Amino acid sequence: MPSIASMHTAASPEHEGRKETPATGRPHPHNNDVAEQIGPRLPGAIYQNVDGRFEVLSLVTNPADAAQLLRRDSARWAVIVRDTLRPDGQPFAVGSVWTTSDYLIRPARTTYAPAA
16 A cells, blocks of 8 residues: 555646646646637727726736736736726726626727728
């Protein structure tokens, strides 16, 4: 029968809530799916959730800039939004992941619209 110490050290990474890194040394693909975390929140999109209705003004994908905006060292991206339900809504940064409770009202602009 194996000792308790050997059973403890042989615990799988899944048991600890972590995934193994591939032999290439790159991070696990799950950790790199920033686009999935951001969802359809690209500039020009409007989405709604329980907190309000937001227009996406800018997407920040530079981790250093995102960390500074969100005041969180682990930030990899940030979305700058404005609450359209508030007449005095000021732009602010969010770092929350897109979930099933978020609802896209208007997709992002995909083409350039010339000025009149």
